[in-house]
Amino acid sequence: MQVAVVGGGLCGLAAALTAAEGGAETVLLEAGALADGGSGRNGGQVVPGWSRGAADLRQRYGDDRARALLILADQARAWLLATIARLAIDVDWQPHYLFAAIHQHHHADLDRDVAAHAALGLPPPVLWDSRQISAAIGTARYSAALHYPDGGHLHPGRLCQGLAAAAIAAGAHLFCHSPVLRLTGSGPFELATPHGSLQAERVILACDAAAGQFHPSLAGRTLSLVSAVMATQPLATPPMAAPWAVADSAHQIDYFRQTGDGRLVYGGLARFDDRVPRDVVAALRRLLRRTYPALADTAVSHAWHGRIAATACRLPLLAEPVPGLFAALGFSGQGVCLAPYAGLLMARAAVLAHSLPDDWTTLPHRWVPQGALGRGIGALVGLWYGAVDGLLLATARRPR
Numbered sequence: 001m002q003v004a005v006v007g008g009g010l011c012g013l014a015a016a017l018t019a020a021e022g023g024a025e026t027v028l029l030e031a032g033a034l035a036d037g038g039s040g041r042n043g044g045q046v047v048p049g050w051s052r053g054a055a056d057l058r059q060r061y062g063d064d065r066a067r068a069l070l071i072l073a074d075q076a077r078a079w080l081l082a083t084i085a086r087l088a089i090d091v092d093w094q095p096h097y098l099f100a101a102i103h104q105h106h107h108a109d110l111d112r113d114v115a116a117h118a119a120l121g122l123p124p125p126v127l128w129d130s131r132q133i134s135a136a137i138g139t140a141r142y143s144a145a146l147h148y149p150d151g152g153h154l155h156p157g158r159l160c161q162g163l164a165a166a167a168i169a170a171g172a173h174l175f176c177h178s179p180v181l182r183l184t185g186s187g188p189f190e191l192a193t194p195h196g197s198l199q200a201e202r203v204i205l206a207c208d209a210a211a212g213q214f215h216p217s218l219a220g221r222t223l224s225l226v227s228a229v230m231a232t233q234p235l236a237t238p239p240m241a242a243p244w245a246v247a248d249s250a251h252q253i254d255y256f257r258q259t260g261d262g263r264l265v266y267g268g269l270a271r272f273d274d275r276v277p278r279d280v281v282a283a284l285r286r287l288l289r290r291t292y293p294a295l296a297d298t299a300v301s302h303a304w305h306g307r308i309a310a311t312a313c314r315l316p317l318l319a320e321p322v323p324g325l326f327a328a329l330g331f332s333g334q335g336v337c338l339a340p341y342a343g344l345l346m347a348r349a350a351v352l353a354h355s356l357p358d359d360w361t362t363l364p365h366r367w368v369p370q371g372a373l374g375r376g377i378g379a380l381v382g383l384w385y386g387a388v389d390g391l392l393l394a395t396a397r398r399p400r
């Protein structure tokens with residue numbers, strides 16, 4: 001069995017590893033360098049669940065599917081951590097994740113999520129008050145939060161390197177700077193690159209939004225937004241009592257974490273017009289100042305940005321649009337956990353004829369405006385979100 005994987009991010013690397021370990025002749029084609037996309041540029045947060053909370057999932061999809069989706073996400077997290085341990089990848093894994101409310105109006109949403117977990121018979125996150133938050137992460141900014149002991153954070157670059165090394169060791173062939181230009185045929189498929197073409201019985205599209213060019217049912221399903229991250233030098237006195245991951249409830253979400261060596265990795269700036277801020281560090285410092293005023297001028301060692309593909313419903317699309325052709329895209333800000341798991345599921349389907357989970361593959365995904373229209377609407381949505389977040393931040397009660 002020949003399997004071709006298109007894309008060398010977390011999804012593609014996990015797919016290549018699984019296919020090669022399953023005995024398939026596996027070739028991965030990556031347009032640039034490995035982990036050139038979001039997989040090498042993300043904030044490293046291992047976020048429990050999906051981009052929508054449990055209460056929202058229940059309301060949209062009903063109890064049975066909400067439960068099934070949450071169980072799938074938990075399996076994704078468990079598989080990722082077990083794989084990291086099995087392959088002995090040094091990712092600086094740090095457990096514990098807080099989802100923090102930027103405004104008292106969001107407390108009810110946190111309550112709803114706790115209640116939804118309980119109603120679905122799943123272990124709920126724990127609701128924390130401002131004193132607990134401030135003792136754990138050293139900021140008085142947040143008045144309530146959900147604590148997920150099973151979430152956490154890791155070094156995403158090292159995770160990609162480790163998965164790539166394991167895939168190669170299992171017999172997969174990984175080719176960088178080999179963009180797939182065309183995909184034709186129907187098992188065997190033919191993949192054309194600038195350097196030549198390749199035949200494969202199964203194809204796994206792990207190239208995120210770019211999958212749209214290979215099958216019409218995948219086109220126009222995601223919008224792209226820009227997000228940026230910076231890492232400080234190791235701090236003499238890190239702000240958190242223990243190295244945790246935090247994300248907040250703003251539309252233009254702040255996400256940050258403290259690494260094992262005492263750096264603060266701070267991300268945010270969701271830009272829906274797909275534009276990169278001129279000075280990423282200055283823009284991120286403004287966010288950092290809100291959370292840790294004393295650290296706003298701290299020396300920064302690294303800063304970067306990347307593009308996040310999100311579907312309209314914010315849950316990723318997983319599909320087998322024609323027999324033997326698999327695709328997963330639009331992981332939003334949840335790809336560290338879900339993208340490699342989607343790669344695993346697709347490779348198992350391709351090589352071992354396992355079924356893809358219906359609760360995921362049958363999620364409806366609407367068309368999203370593309371090109372200049374998409375960017376224009378994105379700019380308006382960004383302005384609206386910025387205004388709402390600004391109002392909430394200005395009127396938030398500071399915990400005493």
Ligand SMILES: Cc1cc2nc3c(=O)[nH]c(=O)nc-3n(C[C@H](O)[C@H](O)[C@H](O)COP(=O)(O)OP(=O)(O)OC[C@H]3O[C@@H](n4cnc5c(N)ncnc54)[C@H](O)[C@@H]3O)c2cc1C
Pocket residue numbers: 006007008009010011012029030031032033034035036037038039040041042043044045046047178179180181206207208210227228229255267305306307308328329330331332333334335336337338339
């Ligand atoms: C700044 C930022 C912060 C983020 N923070 C987090 C976070 O903290 N937690 C979290 O869970 N998620 C986060 N995300 C999202 C997460 O990184 C992504 O959802 C995830 O990496 C998607 O993985 P992927 O393998 O599907 O796609 P990608 O990593 O985008 O990989 C796709 C690959 O396909 C390649 N490709 C494209 N077209 C072709 C072609 N024609 N031929 C061959 N190769 C092709 C690309 O070059 C790319 O390397 C963040 C993303 C960004 C950008």
